[in-house]
Amino acid sequence: MTLTARFLWLCCMCAIYSTAYSAGYGSGGKGVALDTLASNSEWHALLHFEPPYAYGDPRSAINTSAFFLAPDGAINPVSELVATLDAFHAPVDNGDDHARCRFPARFLWLARHISSLKNLQIIDCESYQQWLGEKPVSSISMVFAAGHMKSPASYFGHNFLKFNTDASHDGSRLLDETINYGADVPDNEGGLTYFYQGIFGGYSAVYERQAFFRHMAKYGEEDLRDVWEYELNFNSREIALLVAHTWELQQVELTYYFFRENCAYQIARLLALVTPARLVPQYMPWTMPYNVFAALMEVEIRGEPLVRDIYYHPSRRSRFHQRYFELTVDERKIFTRQVSDDLNVDQLKLLPAASQLKLIDAMIDYFEFRLRLDSEDKLAGKAKDAVLLYRFSLPPETTVKKTFEKPFAPHLAQRPGYVGVSAVHNQSFGSGVELRFRPAYFDFLSLDIGRSASGEFTVLDTAVVFNDQDYAVRRFDLLNVTNLAPSVTGISGDSGASWRFRAGVSSTNNGCMNCQRAMLEWQRGKAIKLSPRLTGFLLAGGKVQKPAGRDNPVALKLRAGVAGAVVPGLRIHAMVERHEDTGRNGLDRNRVLFDFRFAERSHWDVRFSYKRDVAEEFSLTAGYYW
Amino acid sequence: MKAKIIGMCAVLVWSLSLTNVSVAQDRDFKTALEECFWGLILTDESQRGLSLGLNVVSGALGSYAYTSATASPDTFCAEKTASTAMFIHEAYPALVEDAARGTGEHLLAVLELAGCDVVGQAAAAPLVRQDMAVAVSASSYHSSDYADKVFTLYESVNLRAAQACNLG
Numbered sequence: 001m002t003l004t005a006r007f008l009w010l011c012c013m014c015a016i017y018s019t020a021y022s023a024g025y026g027s028g029g030k031g032v033a034l035d036t037l038a039s040n041s042e043w044h045a046l047l048h049f050e051p052p053y054a055y056g057d058p059r060s061a062i063n064t065s066a067f068f069l070a071p072d073g074a075i076n077p078v079s080e081l082v083a084t085l086d087a088f089h090a091p092v093d094n095g096d097d098h099a100r101c102r103f104p105a106r107f108l109w110l111a112r113h114i115s116s117l118k119n120l121q122i123i124d125c126e127s128y129q130q131w132l133g134e135k136p137v138s139s140i141s142m143v144f145a146a147g148h149m150k151s152p153a154s155y156f157g158h159n160f161l162k163f164n165t166d167a168s169h170d171g172s173r174l175l176d177e178t179i180n181y182g183a184d185v186p187d188n189e190g191g192l193t194y195f196y197q198g199i200f201g202g203y204s205a206v207y208e209r210q211a212f213f214r215h216m217a218k219y220g221e222e223d224l225r226d227v228w229e230y231e232l233n234f235n236s237r238e239i240a241l242l243v244a245h246t247w248e249l250q251q252v253e254l255t256y257y258f259f260r261e262n263c264a265y266q267i268a269r270l271l272a273l274v275t276p277a278r279l280v281p282q283y284m285p286w287t288m289p290y291n292v293f294a295a296l297m298e299v300e301i302r303g304e305p306l307v308r309d310i311y312y313h314p315s316r317r318s319r320f321h322q323r324y325f326e327l328t329v330d331e332r333k334i335f336t337r338q339v340s341d342d343l344n345v346d347q348l349k350l351l352p353a354a355s356q357l358k359l360i361d362a363m364i365d366y367f368e369f370r371l372r373l374d375s376e377d378k379l380a381g382k383a384k385d386a387v388l389l390y391r392f393s394l395p396p397e398t399t400v401k402k403t404f405e406k407p408f409a410p411h412l413a414q415r416p417g418y419v420g421v422s423a424v425h426n427q428s429f430g431s432g433v434e435l436r437f438r439p440a441y442f443d444f445l446s447l448d449i450g451r452s453a454s455g456e457f458t459v460l461d462t463a464v465v466f467n468d469q470d471y472a473v474r475r476f477d478l479l480n481v482t483n484l485a486p487s488v489t490g491i492s493g494d495s496g497a498s499w500r501f502r503a504g505v506s507s508t509n510n511g512c513m514n515c516q517r518a519m520l521e522w523q524r525g526k527a528i529k530l531s532p533r534l535t536g537f538l539l540a541g542g543k544v545q546k547p548a549g550r551d552n553p554v555a556l557k558l559r560a561g562v563a564g565a566v567v568p569g570l571r572i573h574a575m576v577e578r579h580e581d582t583g584r585n586g587l588d589r590n591r592v593l594f595d596f597r598f599a600e601r602s603h604w605d606v607r608f609s610y611k612r613d614v615a616e617e618f619s620l621t622a623g624y625y626w
Numbered sequence: 627m628k629a630k631i632i633g634m635c636a637v638l639v640w641s642l643s644l645t646n647v648s649v650a651q652d653r654d655f656k657t658a659l660e661e662c663f664w665g666l667i668l669t670d671e672s673q674r675g676l677s678l679g680l681n682v683v684s685g686a687l688g689s690y691a692y693t694s695a696t697a698s699p700d701t702f703c704a705e706k707t708a709s710t711a712m713f714i715h716e717a718y719p720a721l722v723e724d725a726a727r728g729t730g731e732h733l734l735a736v737l738e739l740a741g742c743d744v745v746g747q748a749a750a751a752p753l754v755r756q757d758m759a760v761a762v763s764a765s766s767y768h769s770s771d772y773a774d775k776v777f778t779l780y781e782s783v784n785l786r787a788a789q790a791c792n793l794g
Contacts (some may be wrong), residue, residue, distance in 0.1 A: 172734075172735065172738060173731070173735075174717075174731060174732065174735040175735050175738060175739065211709075211713075213713060213716065213717060213732075213735065214716060216717075217716040217717055221717075221719070221720070361727075364723055364726075368719055368723075371719075381768065382768055385762060385767060385768050388722060388723065388726045388762055389759075389762050389763055391723075391726035391727060392725075392726050392755070392758070392759040392762060392763070393759075395728075396727065396728020396729070396751075396752065396755060397727050397728045397729050398728060398729060398748075399729065400729055400730055400731055400734070
């Protein structure tokens with residue numbers, strides 16, 4: 001069929017359907033024009049049409065041609081609507097293959113607008129009914145798995161949808177189905193290839209149906225990440241539409257983009273089917289799970305909050321910490337003795353039954369936590385089996401009693417984007433103004449909600465300073481990560497590796513304005529908890545950079561500091577660093593930094609900073625987070 | 627591991643040899659469980675380690691019956707036994723902890739997968755606890771392969787569910 005012929009056919013079909021559906025067959029007796037239906041945002045959501053900025057002309061994000069019934073359905077919502085209506089009216093041969101069985105969400109949605117569709121012959125969609133299962137979905141949750149540092153894909157967290165059935169008991173929740181969105185990455189993909197392909201759309205992605213217990217086994221147990229569940233206030237029609245649409249998405253492929261069209265984006269876009277609220281910013285070149293959950297909390301549906309309830313599923317690590325801190329001082333001493341020396345559970349028999357149970361539960365979580373960190377930890381494996389055996393000898397529980405305290409939920413976290421304006425006075429180049437910007441993610445002074453309690457992780461962190469004569473880019477970090485993993489309980493095995501990595505361009509010291517050099521830093525060390533919210537650290541390593549002035553290409557660095565909250569409303573990052581230049585006439589020196597942050601707000605703060613690195617510098621900063 | 631795989635191959639070959647004749651026979655329930663479990667583990671271990679890569683997790687809740695052990699191995703396995711096996715395989719540490727405590731969301735969930743209603747779960751949980759107490763107290767328990775431990779619990783869950791949950 002030529003293009004002209006196709007156009008004429010389309011116009012003809014539009015006219016026929018428009019006439020038919022406008023002539024009184026529409027919803028409630030009111031006619032509905034096809035072009036009106038085809039421009040409806042919910043129809044676009046059903047077809048996964050993206051706003052025009054992304055591709056020029058609007059087009060669907062779905063690459064699978066079988067998802068479209070019209071030849072140009074991926075770029076033309078009108079022709080796809082016409083083809084869909086055509087297919088819905090086709091004779092019924094094999095139920096499962098009929099368009100109404102393949103596209104039940106389209107049918108549900110169109111039947112609301114074109115009432116005559118309800119009069120069509122009922123089709124037995126056997127496969128679809130089987131897929132739906134016996135237990136109806138009673139609500140839908142959006143789930144957040146906290147970020148962690150094991151792999152770049154997990155740095156910013158992950159989200160997916162969970163279809164909740166009427167749980168008769170706690171265990172039923174584990175059997176609920178979920179819809180996950182993820183890239184199809186080949187095994188053993190190299191790091192650089194992974195980044196390149198992820199950023200520039202080299203991977204296909206699919207929506208995948210999995211039982212919730214699989215996510216909990218992966219995130220909560222294997223990765224030791226807390227999981228949060230935001231239950232949404234959808235009615236039965238909206239739930240049915242979303243569930244039906246996920247059936248339509250089986251075996252369709254999209255293109256994965258690490259920064260914007262990632263899991264946070266595509267899962268949030270699914271909800272566009274049932275709420276007009278914009279959960280992802282239209283013109284932002286990246287999408288982060290935190291932003292989606294923050295946006296969810298601001299949405300109302302039918303005059304009520306969209307988020308009905310928030311549930312917390314603690315990781316193995318968090319369960320151990322909570323159980324440990326529920327022990328009395330004496331019980332903690334016993335716990336420490338038992339897990340530090342050779343385990344002798346018989347000694348527990350002398351304790352009251354309640355103490356025995358608390359200690360045993362804490363020990364089970366502790367040893368399993370250690371096994372998750374190191375599956376070859378034979379001591380932990382043996383000890384866990386001994387503790388389990390002892391637990392078998394005690395009376396059984398008959399009800400699931402344990403509930404875990406819910407910490408601050410991730411939507412309350414610091415917004416990841418930051419822009420700050422500082423008044424600066426520098427001993428060397430005088431007074432000026434500094435502008436600082438980063439799209440993500442957090443630094444030492446950020447609120448410790450929804451992330452590791454101390455550390456920093458910034459991407460594209462940029463600072464530009466202006467004085468009355470000149471301006472200079474003082475830092476441009478591609479990536480700056482400090483991972484501090486102190487032992488929260490003080491028990492051995494409860495800490496991880498502490499390290500620092502920074503790559504970018506930076507002034508070599510405070511005493512110069514135009515002395516930027518590309519540099520790479522790597523340090524490793526130890527962190528300890530000084531108080532529940534304050535961490536001390538010691539890191540040693542090196543720095544490689546292009547030579548500048550008396551700074552040679554390689555320097556050794558030793559850094560000691562503290563980071564965290566001193567009192568409510570005041571956070572601190574202070575450190576002293578020894579810089580040992582490896583060259584003959586290198587500039588050895590001590591660097592000192594004191595950073596203070598006032599106000600524990602997710603959207604703004606005020607900071608005061610003192611730095612000494614060749615020259616002294618003071619600054620006062622007003623910051624805004626988004 | 628090599629010996630383990632050879633052993634599993636032997637079980638699989640043996641189970642396949644049964645396939646041709648077993649449909650018409652009343653096969654032993656425990657044997658059916660063994661065939662299903664080791665067939666799944668073997669197929670999957672050869673593909674991606676110790677994680678069962680099945681996507682059939684939602685199927686047939688509540689429809690399993692004790693008598694379905696007399697169906698062909700494929701049918702038997704494609705029903706909830708595969709889901710139960712996968713659940714236990716992925717959540718064994720949490721399950722054995724629940725068994726030690728006497729209850730817990732993982733233990734209740736796997737009993738639901740095995741076909742027990744709430745009353746049945748309460749009846750079956752103490753029986754699974756008894757079985758696992760014996761298993762964990764065995765001197766060989768600590769050195770046992772993970773898959774063997776998983777199978778012990780899998781067998782207990784299915785047998786105890788059949789016994790306590792009026793399946794049939």
